[in-house]
Amino acid sequence: MRWKKDELKGWGGALALEAELARPERHAALADTLAETPCPAIGARRSYGDAAVAPQAIDMTRLDRFISFDAESGLLEAEAGVTITDILNSFAPKGWMPAVMPGTGFATLGGCIAHDVHGKNHQLAGSFGQHIESLVLMGPDGKSQRISLKTKPKLFRATIGGLGQTGIIVSARLHLAKCPAGNMAVHERRIEDLDAFLEAFNGSRADYQVGWLDMTAKDIHLGRGILEEAHFASGPFAPSTKSRAIPFNLPGFAMSTPLVKAFNWLYTKRIPEAGRDRERPLHKFFFPLDTIQHWNRLYGKRGFHQFQCVLPDDEAAATLALMLEAVVSSGLASPLSVLKKLGHGRGGMMSFPMEGYTLAVDEGYTLAVDIVNKPSAKALLARLNELARNAGGRIYLAKDSSLDAGYLPAMYSELDDFRAEVTKADPSGAFETALVKRLNIRGQA
Numbered sequence: 001m002r003w004k005k006d007e008l009k010g011w012g013g014a015l016a017l018e019a020e021l022a023r024p025e026r027h028a029a030l031a032d033t034l035a036e037t038p039c040p041a042i043g044a045r046r047s048y049g050d051a052a053v054a055p056q057a058i059d060m061t062r063l064d065r066f067i068s069f070d071a072e073s074g075l076l077e078a079e080a081g082v083t084i085t086d087i088l089n090s091f092a093p094k095g096w097m098p099a100v101m102p103g104t105g106f107a108t109l110g111g112c113i114a115h116d117v118h119g120k121n122h123q124l125a126g127s128f129g130q131h132i133e134s135l136v137l138m139g140p141d142g143k144s145q146r147i148s149l150k151t152k153p154k155l156f157r158a159t160i161g162g163l164g165q166t167g168i169i170v171s172a173r174l175h176l177a178k179c180p181a182g183n184m185a186v187h188e189r190r191i192e193d194l195d196a197f198l199e200a201f202n203g204s205r206a207d208y209q210v211g212w213l214d215m216t217a218k219d220i221h222l223g224r225g226i227l228e229e230a231h232f233a234s235g236p237f238a239p240s241t242k243s244r245a246i247p248f249n250l251p252g253f254a255m256s257t258p259l260v261k262a263f264n265w266l267y268t269k270r271i272p273e274a275g276r277d278r279e280r281p282l283h284k285f286f287f288p289l290d291t292i293q294h295w296n297r298l299y300g301k302r303g304f305h306q307f308q309c310v311l312p313d314d315e316a317a318a319t320l321a322l323m324l325e326a327v328v329s330s331g332l333a334s335p336l337s338v339l340k341k342l343g344h345g346r347g348g349m350m351s352f353p354m355e356g357y358t359l360a361v362d363e364g365y366t367l368a369v370d371i372v373n374k375p376s377a378k379a380l381l382a383r384l385n386e387l388a389r390n391a392g393g394r395i396y397l398a399k400d401s402s403l404d405a406g407y408l409p410a411m412y413s414e415l416d417d418f419r420a421e422v423t424k425a426d427p428s429g430a431f432e433t434a435l436v437k438r439l440n441i442r443g444q445a
């Protein structure tokens with residue numbers, strides 16, 4: 001296998017490494033490559049921090065074939081390099097789609113399993129890994145085995161959301177959900193502040209919900225933004241068309257505060273006070289940022305961090321207010337911050353959504369904020385991580401670039417079980433990535 005030198009960096013661009021990459025096209029080439037040079041797999045590199053960064057890695061994007069599909073049950077088998085958009089474009093016309101879709105259709109099947117991703121319908125559909133019937137896992141010796149929750153429950157739960165640490169996911173069988181229409185009926189309304197946002201989420205019965213926060217709004221306007229609620233409408237499915245691209249890294253001033261303020265003001269004011277209803281094609285609703293390729297270049301060479309946490313419901317209001325105040329006063333504001341409600345659906349030991357500890361506390365909120373990579377970002381991120389920990393919340397490892405490794409055991413309660421499975425599956429640490437090393441996720445002395 002030919003190895004190519006490349007700079008491997010997260011989607012945020014703040015963490016990078018000179019790396020060697022192999023891109024096998026066939027199962028046999030993958031097995032040979034791994035047996036000769038055991039190292040982690042990467043997908044479309046849509047993780048923001050260093051989850052998909054390592055000195056050597058196997059790029060899975062050429063292993064992107066559909067293997068089989070049962071049109072009666074909706075069970076799809078595909079190689080791990082298939083993207084969410086590939087699945088949507090191929091199966092929505094037949095009336096099927098992934099039950100869970102992250103905010104980018106560029107993510108691969110392998111990447112979605114390895115982070116057990118969630119969508120705008122988490123309360124209804126749970127997480128991505130909960131729809132995996134079984135998967136083929138390749139160990140560091142290049143040998144494969146099919147595993148499922150029934151046959152190998154511990155290894156399976158360590159693999160779903162397992163950051164690629166138990167082996168390379170070669171292919172998976174995924175239960176697709178019915179796709180009733182090609183358009184979503186979207187209701188958008190302005191929300192005046194944070195309390196109103198939480199109240200609106202609590203009152204919402206929509207299948208899909210997402211809040212966009214204006215991170216420049218201060219004082220009595222703190223937490224204002226737009227709530228989008230949606231359900232399936234009608235009309236045939238139209239595949240995504242070619243998107244426009246940001247051709248190169250923009251200069252630093254592209255994300256300056258006045259521009260961000262103007263952007264947020266325009267974004268909020270485009271929704272009339274009474275709200276508005278419109279129909280959106282599926283890919284425009286589910287993957288709004290994919291319409292501009294390489295939008296991460298807007299942040300320039302220095303890149304950005306994304307902070308994403310989940311907070312238990314009873315702590316959410318007070319902690320979110322403190323977080324928003326910290327971000328707004330830092331001046332490192334980002335135009336698009338996302339607030340969503342999360343349920344308890346989680347498929348693995350290291351999955352991001354929170355366990356349901358009690359009957360009374362039954363949901364949580366997730367906040368995702370983009371933070372420009374300036375020197376002062378470090379202190380802000382440390383403060384946000386600390387607030388999340390103090391509230392009994394956790395940080396999303398698909399986005400992380402700054403967590404204090406000491407917080408990990410309190411945030412991920414199944415960490416010890418995960419470590420035990422990883423040690424069995426990969427005793428020599430061949431699949432370790434930069435993220436796993438930085439946070440000592442394997443718990444090495």
Ligand SMILES: Cc1cc2nc3c(=O)[nH]c(=O)nc-3n(C[C@H](O)[C@H](O)[C@H](O)COP(=O)(O)OP(=O)(O)OC[C@H]3O[C@@H](n4cnc5c(N)ncnc54)[C@H](O)[C@@H]3O)c2cc1C
Binds near residue numbers: 110116119165170
């Ligand atoms: C615009 C945008 C919106 C997003 N919205 C959401 C969202 O709504 N919800 C959400 O949960 N996430 C979201 N994400 C995060 C994204 O879905 C995850 O980071 C996902 O893992 C990316 O998939 P990928 O193929 O790019 O994987 P990569 O980033 O390349 O890799 C991610 C991890 O998976 C491992 N991995 C990849 N392929 C394999 C394989 N075949 N076998 C074993 N391990 C493998 C890698 O080692 C790494 O640890 C978003 C990201 C972006 C850029």
